[in-house]
Amino acid sequence: MTECRKWNVEHLQTLLDVLNAQGYCIYGPQLRSDAVVYGEIDAIEQLPAGWHDQQSAGSYRMDSDGDPQLFGYALGPQSWRKYLQPPRERLWSAKTNTDTQAITVSESKPAGKKMAFLGIRACEVHAIDIQDDVFLNGTIQDNRYAARRENLFLVAVNCGHVVSTCFCTSMGEGPKVDAGFDLCLTEVYKNGEHFFAVAAASDCGRSVLQVCGSAKLSESDKRLVTKVERDARLAVEQNVQLNTEGIEQLFYNASDSEYWQELADRCLSCANCTMVCPSCFCSNTTDSGDVSGRKFERWQQWDSCFSADFSYLHGGSVRASTASRYRQWLSHKLASWQQQFGRSGCVGCGRCVSWCPVGIDLRAEVQALRLRSHNADD
Amino acid sequence: MDWQSRIVTAIPTAMDTKPKLAVWKFASCDGCQLSLLDCEDELLAVAQQLDIAHFSEASSQVSEGPFDLSLVEGSVSTPDDLERIQKVRQQSRFLVSIGACASAGGIQALRNYADISDYISVVYASPSYISTLKTSTPISQHVKVDFELRGCPIDKHQLLHVIQTYLQGRRPQISSDSVCVDCKRNQIPCLMVSQQQACLGPITHAGCDALCPRFNRACFGCFGPKNNCNTRSLTAWLQSEQALSKPELTRLLHTFNSDSFVEPEYAEE
Ligand code: SF4
Ligand code: SF4
Ligand code: SF4
Ligand code: SF4
Ligand code: SF4
Numbered sequence: 230m231t232e233c234r235k236w237n238v239e240h241l242q243t244l245l246d247v248l249n250a251q252g253y254c255i256y257g258p259q260l261r262s263d264a265v266v267y268g269e270i271d272a273i274e275q276l277p278a279g280w281h282d283q284q285s286a287g288s289y290r291m292d293s294d295g296d297p298q299l300f301g302y303a304l305g306p307q308s309w310r311k312y313l314q315p316p317r318e319r320l321w322s323a324k325t326n327t328d329t330q331a332i333t334v335s336e337s338k339p340a341g342k343k344m345a346f347l348g349i350r351a352c353e354v355h356a357i358d359i360q361d362d363v364f365l366n367g368t369i370q371d372n373r374y375a376a377r378r379e380n381l382f383l384v385a386v387n388c389g390h391v392v393s394t395c396f397c398t399s400m401g402e403g404p405k406v407d408a409g410f411d412l413c414l415t416e417v418y419k420n421g422e423h424f425f426a427v428a429a430a431s432d433c434g435r436s437v438l439q440v441c442g443s444a445k446l447s448e449s450d451k452r453l454v455t456k457v458e459r460d461a462r463l464a465v466e467q468n469v470q471l472n473t474e475g476i477e478q479l480f481y482n483a484s485d486s487e488y489w490q491e492l493a494d495r496c497l498s499c500a501n502c503t504m505v506c507p508s509c510f511c512s513n514t515t516d517s518g519d520v521s522g523r524k525f526e527r528w529q530q531w532d533s534c535f536s537a538d539f540s541y542l543h544g545g546s547v548r549a550s551t552a553s554r555y556r557q558w559l560s561h562k563l564a565s566w567q568q569q570f571g572r573s574g575c576v577g578c579g580r581c582v583s584w585c586p587v588g589i590d591l592r593a594e595v596q597a598l599r600l601r602s603h604n605a606d607d
Numbered sequence: 608m609d610w611q612s613r614i615v616t617a618i619p620t621a622m623d624t625k626p627k628l629a630v631w632k633f634a635s636c637d638g639c640q641l642s643l644l645d646c647e648d649e650l651l652a653v654a655q656q657l658d659i660a661h662f663s664e665a666s667s668q669v670s671e672g673p674f675d676l677s678l679v680e681g682s683v684s685t686p687d688d689l690e691r692i693q694k695v696r697q698q699s700r701f702l703v704s705i706g707a708c709a710s711a712g713g714i715q716a717l718r719n720y721a722d723i724s725d726y727i728s729v730v731y732a733s734p735s736y737i738s739t740l741k742t743s744t745p746i747s748q749h750v751k752v753d754f755e756l757r758g759c760p761i762d763k764h765q766l767l768h769v770i771q772t773y774l775q776g777r778r779p780q781i782s783s784d785s786v787c788v789d790c791k792r793n794q795i796p797c798l799m800v801s802q803q804q805a806c807l808g809p810i811t812h813a814g815c816d817a818l819c820p821r822f823n824r825a826c827f828g829c830f831g832p833k834n835n836c837n838t839r840s841l842t843a844w845l846q847s848e849q850a851l852s853k854p855e856l857t858r859l860l861h862t863f864n865s866d867s868f869v870e871p872e873y874a875e876e
Contacts, residue, residue: 262823264796287848289801306796316792498835499809500784504791515780520652520771531792537783537834551835586787586799586809587844 234443235450236414236425241299242273243441244384244412248345251437253382256312257347258305263291265305267312270347277302284392284579287588298418300348303392306584308507309346309353313360313377316531320514323525339373345382349410351403352395352578354385356507358409362570363510382433385410389417389457391464394579396592399471402576404461412438417453426454471577471592472599473563479595479602480564484556488601492594493552495587500533502581502589503558508574513538534558559591626675626774628653629661631695633681633688634715634743638760639706640664640680646763653767656774672698676773678766679752682708684715684743696750703769704746707759707863711831714759715743716866743866754779757812759829759863765814782813783834786826790817798825805845805859810836810868829863839871846874 236244248255249271257270260277270276276299283290284303291302319337326333349357357378364374388395388404397403406413411434415426426446429435446454483489503509513532518525532539534557540547548554566574575591582590630640644665646653653659660670677699683692696702704710712719718726719742727734746752756765765781772779782788786808790797798804798820806825808817812833819826832838838860845851851859853873860868 262796263801266794266796287800287844289796291801306801307794311794316794494837495840497785497809497837497840499787501787501791501797501809504788517768517780518771518775520649520656520767520774522656522771522775531788533784533788536788549835551837554835584797584800586797586806587840588848 233426233428233446233451233454234438235446236427236441236443238273238297238299238423238425240427240441240443241425244437245271245273245347247437247440248382251343253343253345253380255345255347256309258300258302260291264289265291265302266307267305267309267346273299276300276348281390282392284394284583285588286394286582286590287585289583296418297423298389298416300386300414300416301390301418303388303390303395304350304352304578304580306505306580308356308505308578308580309349310356310360310507310509312344312346313357313381314364314371314374314510314512314531318373318529320527320529322527325523327523339376341376343380343382344377345384347384348386349383349406350386350388350578351406352397352400352576353507354383354406354409355397355400355402355576356578359508359570359572359574359576360510362572382437383410383412385413387413387415387458388461388465389415391461391468392579392583393468394582394590395465395577396468396471396579397577398462398465399473400573400575400577404465405458410434415454415457417450417457419453424450426450469590469592471563471575471595473573476573476595477564477567479599480560483598483602484560486598486601488598489552489556492555492589493550495589496551496555497587498535498551498554499586500535501584501586503533503535504531505580505584506562507578507580508562508576509533511539534561559594563591563595625656625658627660627670627673628657628770629672629674629677629695629699630659630664631661631677631679631681632663633679633692633709633746634684635681635706635708635713637664637680639709639758640678642705642761642763642766643678646767649767653770657770673700674698675700676770677702679704679709679746680706682712682715682743682745683740683749685739687738689740689749692746692749701753701773702746702750703754703756704752705756705761705766707757707829707831708743709746710752710755710757711864711867712743712745714863714865716864717861718743719866720861745866756781756814757830758814762814762816784813785809785833786811786813786815786817786820786830789813789815790820793817793821795820798823803849805849805851805855807841807859807868810838810841827859827862828868831864831867832869836868838868842871843874846876852876 258265279293282302321336323334364371385406411431413428429438511532514529535554537546562574723741769779799806804825807828808826811828812830814830
């Protein structure tokens with residue numbers, strides 16, 4: 230990694246212009262209906278300046294204190310997954326020729342545009358790395374994912390604002406982004422001074438940094454940057470953590486626990502947690518056609534282990550109860566994922582905690598499960 | 608005959624004799640039938656594939672049964688309905704109930720919680736002319752229903768899908784998810800979590816593609832309860848976190864599917 234350089238706010242606009250000129254479609258954070266969401270951007274005025282989020286189990290609030298920080302929020306409801314594996318996409322369509330009865334099938338290919346993500350956090354870079362295991366690094370490659378992933382340019386941002394649902398430190402990455410990016414920024418706003426520290430970690434990143442230009446960070450700048458990064462780490466460490474010690478065995482031993490039923494009394498089996506999770510990857514397909522029977526389409530869409538249809542084998546759902554569905558979700562994410570991919574499926578972003586409509590917090594559930602199995606051992 | 612075995616019969620017959628479609632009305636507002644008329648672009652294709660033999664909303668010409676596919680709108684709410692639904696069933700090879708009235712009793716099932724004679728005397732000048740049942744009940748309580756489409760009104764895409772899969776002899780792919788799943792696929796920031804709106808999406812059957820949340824309005828459950836519907840947990844949360852009172856909860860649950868969201872015992876206030 231090259232040495233950190235200094236950018237002011239104008240450099241960020243230059244970055245957008247340079248990426249645009251290189252043919253990237255840039256996605257970044259913006260404020261829409263009381264939340265930070267990701268969308269196409271080409272001007273820094275579109276960024277959510279001054280907006281900060283407060284999050285807790287089942288709750289997300291935005292407020293603005295008028296400061297100029299562009300990345301002063303932690304995480305919104307959407308993950309970048311929506312660009313790499315869209316929530317819905319047509320896989321192919323087919324048409325029957327009225328005269329010849331010949332069927333033509335056309336595959337729908339991803340648009341093939343180069344994408345740049347601005348403002349991606351450590352936990353989210355980690356999540357893309359986890360999804361790469363699923364879609365790229367296994368025996369079967371998902372061509373659509375691969376096409377979207379190929380020219381991805383990542384402008385990461387180290388967190389300066391942490392919310393109570395963050396626990397990336399438990400999961401081994403964050404809040405500082407260590408690898409996997411092209412450029413990485415730390416935003417500093419102190420004593421009326423507003424600047425960024427910028428680092429490059431790839432050839433692409435280095436060349437973009439060179440074109441954009443930069444200045445040298447002074448020693449006092451560096452101290453401010455270090456303070457932002459250290460404060461963020463301390464803030465996450467002070468949050469409730471997810472204790473991962475011996476977690477695989479904990480879950481395997483608990484497969485028959487009555488605890489799942491107690492959870493099911495609260496869980497709505499609504500699937501929000503899986504739908505916001507940046508590492509979840511399940512999808513289903515549906516076939517639809519027009520009434521004449523001449524046109525057909527196959528669509529793929531995000532699915533969830535909380536849905537009844539998800540575990541449908543001939544004649545019925547294998548996981549009919551909410552208890553079995555919650556057990557499936559959490560056991561896969563935290564335990565059997567390790568068997569499958571050699572690491573945990575959770576990056577500690579806390580989205581499933583904030584966006585559960587009834588505030589179910591996996592950190593607390595794991596702790597309760599531990600207590601339960603501990604007592605059972607006695 | 609189930610949907611699957613239709614494969615054998617549908618394809619050879621589709622060319623020569625078109626299957627006969629009938630649309631029936633019971634106690635309802637006509638909104639669901641109108642969804643069929645609302646299929647402007649596809650209506651012609653429907654008429655090419657099916658013989659629209661009985662559809663009073665569209666044409667006064669009605670032909671005799673039996674019918675291959677019957678769409679039944681509305682709930683059973685009068686003594687006459689009780690007899691008529693049996694006749695409809697006898698004449699129909701496939702019977703699909705459409706909408707919240709037909710599949711759950713509809714708004715008019717509010718009467719199930721009151722004494723119907725109190726209403727009659729308030730609403731009608733000569734109550735003696737009124738012959739009605741004490742309850743409004745779904746079609747499936749009276750006859751065998753082959754498929755139910757939910758919603759107040761139904762979603763026209765789902766209706767077309769059911770007609771299309773019927774014609775092809777395959778099972779309709781109608782999801783049993785919660786409204787939240789579609790809400791998230793549309794990438795809408797949850798209204799419960801970010802705006803403290805009281806939303807029934809987590810316990811409501813999908814099908815509308817999260818229509819209300821897409822317009823920043825919480826779901827009021829018009830598609831009825833979803834599979835594994837945990838009304839107790841959601842209402843407990845709304846009570847404790849959004850300070851909804853018991854009457855407010857009752858009202859929320861009893862709008863469109865008054866008889867199908869079963870009210871739990873609420874915590875004392
Ligand atoms: S399980 Fe929850 S905290 Fe972990 S990555 Fe998924 S959404 Fe984030
Ligand atoms: S979980 Fe960590 S990396 Fe993710 S937003 Fe929170 S502090 Fe940042
Ligand atoms: S844990 Fe929460 S978000 Fe997930 S299915 Fe249960 S109620 Fe829904
Ligand atoms: S707004 Fe309603 S339907 Fe959408 S996710 Fe939230 S609770 Fe579910
Ligand atoms: S969001 Fe809810 S109330 Fe609105 S149309 Fe859909 S099911 Fe009906």
